[in-house]
Amino acid sequence: MASSGTAHTFNNPAIFAEVLLKGLLGGLGVQSPDEELPWSRRIHCGFVLVYSLVSYFYSCSAFYLPGLAPVSFCAKDKGGEDCQTVIQLFVNRLDSVESVLPYEYDMFDFCKDEMETRPSENLGQVLFGERIESSPYKVNFLEEVKCKSLCTKSYKKGNKEDATKLDFLKMGMQLNYQHHWIIDNMPVTWCYDVEDDQKYCNPGFPVGCLVNQDGKPKDACVINAEFHKKNTFYVFNHVDIKISYHSGEAEGWRGARLVAATLEPKSINQADEKNPNCDGAIPMEVPGVFDSDVSIVYTYSVTFEENNAIKWASRWDYILVSMPHTNIQWFSIMNSLVIVLFLSGMVAMIMLRTLHKDIARYNQVDQVKALLHKASNDQGKILGALRGRTGGVRMEAGARGCFPAPRKGMLLSVFLGQGTQIFIMTFITLFLACLGFLSPANRGALMTCSVVLWVLLGTPAGYVSARLYKTFGGEKWKTNVLLTALLCPGIVFADFFLMNLILWVEGSSAAIPFGTLVAILALWFGISVPLTFLGAYFGFKKAAIEQPVRTNQIPRQIPEQSFFTKPVPGMSHQMYYMFGFLFLVFIILLITCSEATVLLCYFHLCAEDYHWWWRSFLTSGFTAVYLFIYSVHYFFSKLQIVGAASTFLYFGYTLIMVLIFFLFTGTIGFFACFWFVNKIYSVVKVKMGLYIL
Structure with a gap:
């Protein structure tokens, strides 16, 4: 318990500053310029200094260094200026490990946002080739969506423009081009099980996959036994999006904060585009030879899950930990x-x-x-x-x-x-x-x-x-x-x-x-x-x-060098x-x-x-x-x-x-x-x- 004198010291800034200065001088063994502090008073001042510093740091509140403040989300009927109801889903460029050439989302014949907006990008994003734009996927907080039809893309046989669009889409599937979606400035990940019962979360998911002419599935086609037809492309035209949030009821802040966004891509052939059925097992096939009309129906579903175990500040951890190259060697x-x-x-x-x-x-x-001096001649x-x-x-x-x-x-x-x-x-x-x-x-x-x-x-x-x-x-x-x-x-x-x-x-x-x-x-x-x-x-x-x-x-003149002065190469690597x-x-x-x-x-x-x-x-x-x-x-x-x-x-x-x-x-x-x-x-x-x- 602090004494009354100590409490008075804290209430008077001038006295507190003087005591703090003298405590510092005393702790360092330096005398004050106007008086000599006795050892007992030095100890008292040192105690005040330590107590004040501990109290100060104990009362400090932390802040997020990158400068990106968390965004709170509320249900549609509880929204306000400090709590958003609409969750914007942005799409970024598509890239591939088999090609150094990334492409914008609009280069492919996907569903487009009628009211397309592009957030401002900094110099680093432009130099890295990021091209972020709004998507046609509409998501409201806590409003679940079940197999909603987005758009239908039809390709007529004999139409050169349609053939060009479909060929570009096939190229994207053949080279395993990956979507990159963003929700609340966080990548939407595709998580799946790998060997040793571990889960791998990829910050992207493929456009589709290919089963070649030999009947060998490539890339994502290996995950489904239904993908087996030779010389056939399978388009992932449906996504099941799951958004996890941390509720603020027990934390003292309003609404909820998003802590994870995952999806599962699926290939589903819709028999009736007006009444889509996302439980169908027949995949969406695109033949390698464009000899008949092709119609692709794009659909999506959205679910929400409360997860208070994940804090907003550590919501990237599950992505970094699951990636194999991020494990600290x-x-x-x-x-x-x-x-x-x-x-x-x-x-x-x-x-x-x-x-x-x-x-x-x-x-x-x-x-x-x-x-x-004695032997200058020698x-x-x-x-x-x-x-x-x-x-x-x-x-x-x-x-x-x-x-x-x-x-x-x-x-x-x-x-x-x-x-x-x-x-x-x-x-x-x-x-x-x-x-x-x-x-x-x-x-x-x-x-x-x-x-x-x-x-x-x-x-x-x-x-x-x-x-x-x-x-x-x-x-x-x-x-x-x-x-x-x-x-x-x-x-x-x-x-x-x-x-x-x-x-x-x-x-x-x-x-x-x-x-x-x-x-x-x-x-x-x-x-x-x-x-x-x-x-x-x-x-x-x-x-x-x-x-x-x-x-x-x-x-x-430089003497002849020994062999050990010659360079010996050696190399190793780690990421x-x-x-x-x-x-x-x-x-x-x-x-x-x-x-x-x-x-x-x-x-x-x-x-x-x-x-x-x-x-x-x-x-x-x-x-x-x-x-x-x-x-x-x-x-x-x-x-x-x-x-x-x-x-x-x-x-x-x-x-x-x-x-x-x-x-x-x-x-x-x-x-x-x-x-x-x-x-x-x-x-x-x-x-x-x-x-x-």
Whole structure:
């Protein structure tokens, strides 16, 4: 129980602020400027501080970080401004694992909404090719629907327009194109049982399926024994929608909140379109050869289920947990951590043992200096003796020969500037994603955040590129700034524009509209390029980075390298979808690239090879080559992509990712090695009089 004095303190903000300040000072052992607090009063103030903080945090209310507030739904007769009655069902683009070409819902001959509306989409949604629109499926909260007819699509034999529409629908079934529906900003999932009595929830469901000419069912046709006729397509023309909700009666808020939306697609041949029967067992068949009229009746049913066990904030869990690739691979993470610990141990051994001995030997130069005065004519013997006494990093390689300007310094500085921009963008994006701001519920936020951050981070790119280019002794600053602002983004945009042309020709929904392309160019040239020039201005105004030792004007000859300094390739892979673990893997990648580059750099310095500038960048940047090799392997072993356009698009987008990853990892390795080399030679007391070579 708090005392009356304590209660009075809480009621007076001024006194409470004073006590809080004094409690902080007392807890830290710092005296107040106007008086000395006795220990008893310090303890009392500390108690007040702890009590107030606990009370404050206990009374705090949580909020949903992505900024998407929950929507309450009520029955039709109980609706209001704070409680909706109509549940809108939106449809998104259709895509396929056998094709990289997504298509809008309207491209297929499905039932259309007469009052079609399209919600506004952000930049990320447009770049990802999302095309969300309203659907003809009408749903009211707690109003169940039983086998309601939506529309009928008829295809007449001999009609070219009907034949074209039906052929496109058959193509969608043959390539296993998937619907993607949205209710309350949540995907409508198709859940079904798989092996080991587990349930798999797919955030999409197929248009239909095919039984080929050999009588072998493909894709979803394997789930029903009635799908057995050769060279026949089966259309899923009926859906049973089940919506689960969390009631607010016991929670203190009005109405209910939707926590799950699932469906089950069915293929039903309706004998009477005016009186549909959704319990029929005869599937809706579309013959492979269009030799007779075809009529498809689309129907749907809706049921509701109260489920108070699922909270609104965790309604995505059942989707993420059921997907096989979202299971956290703890073994892979632990394996990566073991590798990091192994590399850290090697780096620590070098820093604490080998380099410590090297530095101790270098600092013995003062003892040898007296020998120079006695035997100035015998410098060769002395230098030979010094070479014999020094191990690890050689003196010649470690001092004047270790910091020559790299070849193609302009290109290296440009790559490092762009890599810095990508690294900061990636770090901030993943950090915000870990906090929940970029959750899947906030559609397109991840891509939008990445693009905006890349545009705004032109300043550090220009600064790093200019500062390093000046350190390398470069003088063509205008060329450096232009290349930093235009080279790598230009390559990415050219590749992206070429891919977009293919999407335009194919009529895909992933094709970026012309207005969006203009907006991207405006962001690039209107914001990113000027910011790059601004950063380069400050970079060139700064003095060049001072090296710990002076550099010989005449490059030394590099001895023949041992076999262990040659690169040895190795690769592994793992996919992560949850941002928290993705951020952990990002940190592991950062440490691994840094330590592996430092180790290889040290081994080359021991072998008197001073060409570490480009090697440090390429050592970790070569990870992008492994990424490309794995992408090729994944294409041929896992994917079922057919068609030249889809193949070209796959490798076109892969090259963009490989370039970005090359700059990203290369920059990590370079700055780790740059810090390492400067650190070890800044503590070595090199006497320049010894290097009369």
